[in-house]
Amino acid sequence: MNWIMAAIGGVLLGGLYALYATGLSVSFGVMRLINLAHGDLAVTAAFLSSTLVLTAGGSPFWTILVLIPVGFGVGVLLQKVVFDRLVGVDPALQIVATFGLSIVIQNALLKVYTADRRALDIGSLKTKSFSIGEVSVGAFPLLRFVVAVLVLVSLSLFLGRTSTGRAFRATSDDPEAARLMGINSRAIYVIASGIAVSTVFLAGIFSGAQTNFASSDGPGLLIFAFEAVIIGGLGSLWGTLAGGIALGLAQTLGAEQFTDWPAQLFGHVLFLIVLAVRPNGLFGRAET
Amino acid sequence: MSDVPAPAHVVRATTTSRVLGLLGVLLVAWLAFLAASDNPATQTKIVELCVFVVVASMWNLLAGYTGLVSIGQQAFIGLGAYGLIVFGNGYGQDVYFSIVPAALIVLIASVPIALLAFRLRGGYFAIGMWVIAEVVRLLVKQYKDDPIKGGSGTSLDVPTDLYPKAERFQTTAFIALGLAVLAVTVIALLLRSRIGLSLQAVRDNEHGAGGLGVNVYRERFIVFMIAALFTGAAGAVWYLLKIRIQPDTAFGVADWTAPIVVMVVIGGIGTIEGPIIGAALWYLVRDYVTSTDSAIQLSDEWYLIVTGLLAMVVALFFQRGLWGSLQRHFPSLQVFPIQRRLVVDDEVGDHRDRKRST
Amino acid sequence: MALLEIDAIDAFYGDFQALFGLSLSVDEGQAVAVIGANGAGKSTLLKAVAGSVPTRSGRVLYDGTDLADLPSHRRAATGISLVPEGRRIFSSLSVEENLLVGAFSERPGPWTLPKIYETFPLLERLAKRSAARLSGGEQQALAIGRALMNNPRLLLLDEVSLGLAPGVVKSLYAVIPIIRDNGTTVLIVEQDVNQALAASDMAHCMLEGKVSLSGRASELSRAAISAAYFGSEVHT
Numbered sequence: 001m002n003w004i005m006a007a008i009g010g011v012l013l014g015g016l017y018a019l020y021a022t023g024l025s026v027s028f029g030v031m032r033l034i035n036l037a038h039g040d041l042a043v044t045a046a047f048l049s050s051t052l053v054l055t056a057g058g059s060p061f062w063t064i065l066v067l068i069p070v071g072f073g074v075g076v077l078l079q080k081v082v083f084d085r086l087v088g089v090d091p092a093l094q095i096v097a098t099f100g101l102s103i104v105i106q107n108a109l110l111k112v113y114t115a116d117r118r119a120l121d122i123g124s125l126k127t128k129s130f131s132i133g134e135v136s137v138g139a140f141p142l143l144r145f146v147v148a149v150l151v152l153v154s155l156s157l158f159l160g161r162t163s164t165g166r167a168f169r170a171t172s173d174d175p176e177a178a179r180l181m182g183i184n185s186r187a188i189y190v191i192a193s194g195i196a197v198s199t200v201f202l203a204g205i206f207s208g209a210q211t212n213f214a215s216s217d218g219p220g221l222l223i224f225a226f227e228a229v230i231i232g233g234l235g236s237l238w239g240t241l242a243g244g245i246a247l248g249l250a251q252t253l254g255a256e257q258f259t260d261w262p263a264q265l266f267g268h269v270l271f272l273i274v275l276a277v278r279p280n281g282l283f284g285r286a287e288t
Numbered sequence: 289m290s291d292v293p294a295p296a297h298v299v300r301a302t303t304t305s306r307v308l309g310l311l312g313v314l315l316v317a318w319l320a321f322l323a324a325s326d327n328p329a330t331q332t333k334i335v336e337l338c339v340f341v342v343v344a345s346m347w348n349l350l351a352g353y354t355g356l357v358s359i360g361q362q363a364f365i366g367l368g369a370y371g372l373i374v375f376g377n378g379y380g381q382d383v384y385f386s387i388v389p390a391a392l393i394v395l396i397a398s399v400p401i402a403l404l405a406f407r408l409r410g411g412y413f414a415i416g417m418w419v420i421a422e423v424v425r426l427l428v429k430q431y432k433d434d435p436i437k438g439g440s441g442t443s444l445d446v447p448t449d450l451y452p453k454a455e456r457f458q459t460t461a462f463i464a465l466g467l468a469v470l471a472v473t474v475i476a477l478l479l480r481s482r483i484g485l486s487l488q489a490v491r492d493n494e495h496g497a498g499g500l501g502v503n504v505y506r507e508r509f510i511v512f513m514i515a516a517l518f519t520g521a522a523g524a525v526w527y528l529l530k531i532r533i534q535p536d537t538a539f540g541v542a543d544w545t546a547p548i549v550v551m552v553v554i555g556g557i558g559t560i561e562g563p564i565i566g567a568a569l570w571y572l573v574r575d576y577v578t579s580t581d582s583a584i585q586l587s588d589e590w591y592l593i594v595t596g597l598l599a600m601v602v603a604l605f606f607q608r609g610l611w612g613s614l615q616r617h618f619p620s621l622q623v624f625p626i627q628r629r630l631v632v633d634d635e636v637g638d639h640r641d642r643k644r645s646t
Numbered sequence: 647m648a649l650l651e652i653d654a655i656d657a658f659y660g661d662f663q664a665l666f667g668l669s670l671s672v673d674e675g676q677a678v679a680v681i682g683a684n685g686a687g688k689s690t691l692l693k694a695v696a697g698s699v700p701t702r703s704g705r706v707l708y709d710g711t712d713l714a715d716l717p718s719h720r721r722a723a724t725g726i727s728l729v730p731e732g733r734r735i736f737s738s739l740s741v742e743e744n745l746l747v748g749a750f751s752e753r754p755g756p757w758t759l760p761k762i763y764e765t766f767p768l769l770e771r772l773a774k775r776s777a778a779r780l781s782g783g784e785q786q787a788l789a790i791g792r793a794l795m796n797n798p799r800l801l802l803l804d805e806v807s808l809g810l811a812p813g814v815v816k817s818l819y820a821v822i823p824i825i826r827d828n829g830t831t832v833l834i835v836e837q838d839v840n841q842a843l844a845a846s847d848m849a850h851c852m853l854e855g856k857v858s859l860s861g862r863a864s865e866l867s868r869a870a871i872s873a874a875y876f877g878s879e880v881h882t
Contacts, residue, residue: 034411036359085604091410092357096553097603099359103546103596107589163750170736170747177734180696182722182751182796219541223422226415230408235738265426268419272404275416279407 004135006256007249012138014228014248015145016210018152018241019203020221021228023196025240026155028229030172030192031087034094035078037102038225040109040218041197042204045071047109047213049205050118060120060209067205068198075197079190087189088175102218109215119212120205144206149241151199156237168192200225220264227271233281242283246270304620312623316469323461326454331461335529337571338464342471342522343544344551344563346515349475352558354487354508357410359545360417361519363401363424366539367394368520369527370428370436377435377445384459387524394520395513402512406505418541425539441534444527460529467525471518476560476624478514483507491558550599556609560624565611570595647710649674649800649831650695655704657687657694664690666855667704672800672848677822677832679842679863682852683875688835689731691852692802695833696728697721708800723751725799729806733789737778741769744777744788748795755797756828762791765824783814790821800831807838819845839871853877 020042027033048070049063082101086094128139159165168188171178175185207213207221224247232243247267254266274281319338322330343361350356371390376383401420408416432438446456478484490504527533537543547570555566577586586594602609608616615621650672657665664687672678682688693699695706697718706713713721727748736744745762763770766787772780777788786806793801807815815838822832822845836842843849843863851859851874859866859874 028411032410034415036411036415082600082604090355091414092351092355092557093603093607095357095359095411095414096549096557097600099546099549100596100599100603103542103550104593104600106542107592107596111587111589111593163746166739166743166747167750169738169743173736173738174734176698176718177730177736178747179718180698180722180728180730180734181747181792182719183747184717184719216542219418223415223419226412227419230412230416261430262426265423265430268423268426271419272423275404275407 002256003253006252008135008137009141010249010252011245012141012145012248013252014245015148015241016203016207016244017224017228017247018244019148019199019206020225021232021240021244022152022155022203022237023200024222024225025229025234025237026192026199027083027196029235030168031083031175031189033083033086034091034098035083035101035196036095036098036222037105037218038196038200039220039222040102040105041071041074042200042207042221043109043213043215043218044105045201045204046120046208047113047118047215049208050120053120060122060205064202064205067201071198071201072194074201075193075195076190078197079193083193084186084189102222106215106218113215115214115216117212117214118208120209122209126209140210144210147202147206148244151202152237152241155195155199159237164188164191224264224267227267230281231271231274233283236283239281239283243281246282302620302622304618305622305624308621308623316465319465320462323458323465326458328454328457331457332529333571333575334461335464335525337567338461338468339522339526340547340551340567340570341468341564343519344548344555344567345471345475345560346518346522347545347548348552348557348559348563349478349511350515351552352562353479353484353491354511355410355491356508356512357414358405358417359414359541359549360405360419360421361515361548362539362541362544363417363421364394364398364516364519365523365526365544366421366424366428366535367397368523369533369538371520372524372527373435373442373444373533377442383444383446383451383528384463387463387521387528390524391517391521394523395517398513398516401516402509406509406512421539421541425535428535428539439535441532443533444531446531457529460525463528464522464525467518467521471522472560472564472624474514474518478511479560479624483510487511547595550595552609553599553602554609556611556613556615557607559609559611559615561622562609562611566609569610647674648672648707649709650833651705651707652691652695653705653707655694655701655706657690657699657701659690659699664699664855665694665701668852668856669704670850670857670860672831672833674799674831675826675829676848677826677834677846679834679836679846679849680852681836681839681842681849681871681875682858684837686852687855688852689804690855692728692804692833692835695721695800696726696802698728698730722796723753725753725797726802727793727796727798727800728802729786729789729793729804731804731808733782733785735777735780735785735788735792737776739777740773741775741777741780741788742773744792745769745795748792751796753797757794757797759795762794765794765821766791783810783818786810786814786818790818794825794830798830800833801825803832803834805835805837807836807841815841839875851875 024038027035045067048067049060052063052066053060082097086097122140125140129136130139159168167178167183170181171183171185171188179185228244228247229240231246232239232241247270250266250270251263255261255263319334323334343365347358347361350358368390371393372383372386375381375386375389405413405416405420428436429439435442479488487507523538551566551570552563554569555564556562574591576582577584577591606613648671652668652670654667654669655665656663656667668691680688680691690699694701697713697716708724708726736747739747745759768784769787769791772784780788806818819841825832834842834846846863849861849863849866850857851871853874854877858877859870
């Protein structure tokens with residue numbers, strides 16, 4: 001029975017990882033950009049949410065409505081000030097600049113919020129669960145999973161069915177040819193960064209409601225997001241969901257079997273196995 | 289079309305590079321003189337500076353010349369450091385000698401690491417290396433027996449009757465200085481070699497040089513192993529001085545790779561001199577802003593915020609860094625004459641102009 | 647009045663200069679061919695008009711207005727469409743999606759999805775197929791169809807015949823009269839001299855980044871073309 005519970009927990013956790021990974025996947029897919037401050041942005045969102053709750057009261061859920069547009073704005077701003085200069089340049093410069101951004105955000109959070117851990121209080125929802133026979137499923141992890149899947153479904157509808165979504169994919173294939181079709185690639189990049197930051201803001205708040213967080217957590221979250229993307233395979237949103245679930249399962253099942261080992265190690269090991277055996281990921285397109 | 293090339297000859301060293309080279313030798317001599325003194329604070333600074341010169345130069349060799357941007361170099365630092373613990377504490381070897389097997393262990397470990405990480409490219413290689421470093425950190429933390437002692441860490445066993453403190457500081461300072469000189473020399477020689485030249489050709493034109501039949505994979509692999517060897521040795525030297533070791537700091541990205549990246553980028557990525565200047569500046573500025581009697585005082589957080597911003601600004605606007613920008617304005621500025629410069633004896637004008645005038 | 651007036655432009659790739667004070671004009675309704683050897687600067691000329699390559703001096707006037715400050719995506723919206731060298735199909739999109747991307751600027755005009763399918767029946771059959779899985783000729787048809795979806799006033803065709811079998815080239819060139827009948831001015835860049843001259847009213851020969859010969863396509867002599875094509879080497 002513990003195994004079933006661990007498996008369910010792993011799948012639900014995978015939804016959160018997929019939500020973390022979505023922004024990384026979109027940024028890389030559209031502009032071949034890797035933002036090493038991705039995880040730090042999630043932690044920033046959790047802290048902002050806690051500040052809003054502390055000053056205005058209520059539950060963290062209302063802060064989502066405020067912070068998603070704020071996240072979009074932060075993404076737009078970062079794109080215009082930082083990322084625009086990094087599209088199409090040597091990856092070394094992308095890494096250095098976004099690594100610098102990560103150092104800045106982490107230490108700014110440390111300065112403002114100290115090194116103490118915080119938590120977002122969602123009241124009784126945190127402990128509520130459904131029982132099906134002997135198996136119980138946490139209500140909040142389930143909610144989180146459903147929201148993550150909804151975000152991925154709407155994003156994939158946006159990319160697959162709308163004119164702007166087609167423009168996204170065309171820009172991803174060949175930005176210069178896309179511009180010849182009248183597509184303003186820089187506007188596409190701005191939207192992509194807006195989506196990337198607002199989804200990672202959402203993930204950060206959901207994560208902060210489950211476990212407590214501190215200013216130095218960002219890099220760890222970045223690694224989970226990165227592993228979900230690579231395990232699932234680059235260039236596929238559904239692959240990212242599958243990768244997130246595989247990562248979540250590896251962590252919870254591994255920790256179930258080897259109780260005194262850290263859960264994230266099993267995620268890392270799965271990542272390395274996938275890298276060794278299927279470098280294009282479980283659902284990745286073969287390299288051309 | 290008459291297209292007779294103007295008389296030209298190939299040179300490496302220039303007068304400027306000879307002068308600068310002499311200054312470099314004098315600098316090393318001065319550091320050796322300081323290392324010989326009986327001042328543990330100075331000796332500590334020499335060790336710290338030299339260790340960072342080694343690891344920053346090695347990171348630059350990877351990132352600036354081969355396109356392998358790693359944020360997992362702390363894996364090699366930590367492995368080298370724990371290698372020292374294993375041979376020193378575990379097998380009771382002489383602690384100075386233990387640096388050698390510790391570095392060799394890192395060299396061996398770099399092979400499977402490269403085999404895995406080389407499956408990723410660009411930014412994904414960078415984070416992939418980070419994951420590998422995390423795996424090593426978690427495994428070390430999990431090993432709770434002697435001599436590693438898990439996450440709580442341990443101390444290098446240096447009984448004062450065998451290793452008097454003053455002598456250990458002095459010896460370590462000399463080892464660190466020697467390692468730094470050796471590392472920079474190896475890099476300079478490597479870049480002049482066939483491996484270095486093909487790597488630079490690949491850096492300047494990935495497809496072009498690939499098309500010329502340059503076996504990029506093998507060269508990158510060799511350079512990656514050399515970088516691992518020296519980074520591991522530097523990690524061992526660091527803990528020879530610091531004694532106390534914990535996995536979270538020995539394998540900490542914020543302790544190692546973050547400052548390395550900042551140093552190299554500010555000094556000038558893709559130049560031999562850049563990482564050395566960057567490391568020196570890092571320590572000079574940090575000493576200044578954290579000492580109590582200087583005009584500008586910054587807390588650690590502010591210092592890191594400022595350096596992070598500086599790394600961003602340099603990466604976005606001054607991609608050549610300090611030394612690279614200087615070199616652009618004064619092309620003869622080279623301490624290490626690794627580039628072959630074609631000097632046209634008869635400066636009629638550029639090639640294309642001559643061609644067009646016929 | 648000229649629809650396109652190129653006045654003494656210089657263009658560079660980095661430090662490499664590809665165009666040297668090139669001037670050329672195209673009247674509305676004409677089909678104009680630009681021929682020349684590999685490396686003469688023909689593709690650069692089209693890219694400079696479409697906005698993919700910046701010009702450093704001189705002017706590009708389109709319908710009387712200077713294009714200097716207009717980025718390439720805005721030029722597409724004014725009715726300049728380039729069928730790029732190498733076709734540059736969006737490989738992760740289907741054939742139909744490629745065509746729809748071509749209509750991104752939503753310019754009104756005769757060219758719609760049904761009309762493209764009527765003109766290129768093979769594209770209709772392949773509509774749902776991934777564009778990555780097309781043959782070279784099919785990709786070229788798609789590239790032309792995609793450009794037409796923008797309802798261009800000025801269509802720039804870069805090396806349509808490159809790497810294709812003669813029969814396929816012939817069928818693609820057969821579409822040019824239809825394009826002209828629908829009111830589009832065409833500027834054709836080609837290495838295949840015969841094909842280009844047959845489809846055009848005017849022709850210009852380029853050599854080393856400049857126009858070396860201009861005239862009516864039907865009146866240029868073979869000897870003059872080959873002298874202009876190969877440049878001074880013919881004489882020395």
